[in-house]
Amino acid sequence: MSEKIPATVITGFLGAGKTSMIRHLVENNGGRRFAFIINEFGDLGVDRELLTGCGIEGCSDEDVIELANGCICCTVADDFLPTIEAILARPDKPDHIIIETSGLALPKPLVKAFAWPEVRTRTTVDGVIAVIDAAAVSEGRFADDHDAVQGQREADESLDHESPLEELFEEQLQCADMVVLNKTDLMDEAGLVKVRETVSSYLRGGVKTVASAHGQLGADVLLGLGAAAEDDLDSRPSHHDDGHEHDHDDFDSFVLPLSSVEDVDALEERIIAAVRDHDILRVKGFLDIPGKPMRQVIQGVGPRIQRYFDRDWKGGETRESRLVVIGHHGLDRAAIAAAIAG
Numbered sequence: 186m187s188e189k190i191p192a193t194v195i196t197g198f199l200g201a202g203k204t205s206m207i208r209h210l211v212e213n214n215g216g217r218r219f220a221f222i223i224n225e226f227g228d229l230g231v232d233r234e235l236l237t238g239c240g241i242e243g244c245s246d247e248d249v250i251e252l253a254n255g256c257i258c259c260t261v262a263d264d265f266l267p268t269i270e271a272i273l274a275r276p277d278k279p280d281h282i283i284i285e286t287s288g289l290a291l292p293k294p295l296v297k298a299f300a301w302p303e304v305r306t307r308t309t310v311d312g313v314i315a316v317i318d319a320a321a322v323s324e325g326r327f328a329d330d331h332d333a334v335q336g337q338r339e340a341d342e343s344l345d346h347e348s349p350l351e352e353l354f355e356e357q358l359q360c361a362d363m364v365v366l367n368k369t370d371l372m373d374e375a376g377l378v379k380v381r382e383t384v385s386s387y388l389r390g391g392v393k394t395v396a397s398a399h400g401q402l403g404a405d406v407l408l409g410l411g412a413a414a415e416d417d418l419d420s421r422p423s424h425h426d427d428g429h430e431h432d433h434d435d436f437d438s439f440v441l442p443l444s445s446v447e448d449v450d451a452l453e454e455r456i457i458a459a460v461r462d463h464d465i466l467r468v469k470g471f472l473d474i475p476g477k478p479m480r481q482v483i484q485g486v487g488p489r490i491q492r493y494f495d496r497d498w499k500g501g502e503t504r505e506s507r508l509v510v511i512g513h514h515g516l517d518r519a520a521i522a523a524a525i526a527g
């Protein structure tokens with residue numbers, strides 16, 4: 186029997202740095218041929234664009250498959266299984282499959298899919314890697330002191346259940362074989378020690394944490410974990426093990442088309458204000474700046490915005506500015522659109 190192709194599942198909340206880490210891995214692929222399955226919550230396909238736009242050898246259009254139809258954890262049978270089967274059926278098989286789940290996806294249903302007879306003989310989950318925005322965790326954006334909060338809940342059952350953010354954070358960590366504490370450039374050592382402590386309280390025994398800035402970790406760290414996670418599902422608890430449906434009613438997203446952007450600093454200010462005034466978690470997209478041959482990428486995670494030109498607009502491509510806005514359920518789309526468009 187031929188060897189199983191290893192697959193790495195990369196999970197982690199919106200904007201934690203999954204795509205940045207994958208890009209770095211591609212740039213330092215050590216001659217490996219990757220196939221990518223990229224799953225996004227919003228409808229704009231930004232992550233796939235950022236990977237295929239990178240122009241790096243070993244990252245061609247056909248190697249990057251986008252599953253944009255909602256969160257991968259809810260569309261496993263319809264979307265994920267046919268996709269992985271198609272990859273496994275290719276005559277030129279990849280050396281390694283990398284799967285980026287949407288920031289709102291639960292990793293366990295996906296890992297379970299690898300236990301299906303159709304795929305388990307041909308591929309194995311080398312590892313589930315959870316990428317954490319350590320700076321955001323240290324600012325208390327996901328979970329306060331986990332042990333203390335758990336203690337209070339156990340003592341008083343009337344206390345609220347976890348927030349949707351905390352539940353995702355917990356699920357993603359409890360399924361992990363390795364945790365990347367990313368964005369260490371935005372915090373100090375003491376903050377990192379504290380985050381490591383918080384994160385460790387969620388992990389299964391023996392799971393390591395590694396610190397990184399901009400996801401710059403080598404393939405020797407991230408790949409070759411040999412976890413065979415599909416054989417080890419029971420050790421990875423999930424709120425949804427009892428068959429309880431996971432839906433994404435807690436979250437919402439929409440695409441906001443904009444006209445070309447004359448004053449991008451002013452747009453950035455308006456986005457920051459909209460993030461402050463509404464329940465927005467993530468903003469990302471591309472901008473058409475008149476007179477510039479390149480398109481500009483704009484990324485917002487919480488209150489932090491980043492902008493850069495990534496590639497020339499292609500001949501025949503429509504120059505357009507579009508953002509995807511992701512937030513808690515009940516986003517006031519009209520008000521956000523008005524606030525950002527100015």
Ligand SMILES: Nc1nc2c(ncn2[C@@H]2O[C@H](COP(=O)(O)OP(=O)(O)OP(=O)(O)O)[C@@H](O)[C@H]2O)c(=O)[nH]1
Pocket residue numbers: 197198199200201202203204205206232287288367368369370371397398399400467484485486490491
């Ligand atoms: N300062 C800092 N910024 C980072 C780091 N890693 C990623 N970023 C920035 O954070 C933003 C989100 O990064 P992505 O890599 O797109 O995050 P993601 O997890 O793929 O995001 P989603 O796919 O939307 O869930 C981008 O603006 C990145 O440049 C880091 O270590 N430090």
